[in-house]
Amino acid sequence: ELKVEQNPLFLSMQEGKNYTIYCNYSTTSDRLYWYRQDPGKSLESLFVLLSNGAVKQEGRLMASLDTKARLSTLHITAAVHDLSATYFCAVLNDYKLSFGAGTTVTVRA
């Protein structure tokens, strides 16, 4: 069974500083996704990473994938309050999408 582990589970960020969320998975994957979820809302797709070495960037968020290490990272540059949310990574394997437990991010002034 595919296991997806995220850390940290909770992250208190200070505005203006940089942080990284890690996503490890246990078996070979076809692709990896990052989602954002605001309280009481559904999942918003941020990135899909298709191959080893893939890097995607959107605003202050950058995601990367190392398939050999089975590791993806979501890097946040110069955190701002609007980035407060829960971030999930999800791994596609055998046509099934398995999610990590999520990282709840709070950005403080």
Next chain:
Amino acid sequence: EAGVAQSPRYKIIEKRQSVAFWCNPISGHATLYWYQQILGQGPKLLIQFQNNGVVDDSQLPKDRFSAERLKGVDSTLKIQPAKLEDSAVYLCASSLLPQAGGSYGYTFGSGTRLTVV
């Protein structure tokens, strides 16, 4: 394009009652998924349909949960009888093909928040 529609948004029932959720996927999307998201956890796949056939229901508690996808479009998920531990958000998602979630992955609906008391 219109998104994935789900109803109702909220439902409160007593334990041992039954409940049903409805999902209308994006037009043309062959694959439909039902996920259960318990508070503080990531979504867990319950069942996956390809058109109107079941691809994977290995994590569906079949003694109380059932799902169908008539004519390969809309889907319903039913719980009968409900237990307290079924309290969760039930998310429906769709994709064009199971392995081709598009540039931005699968599209999720807003979910149905179920509270069992």
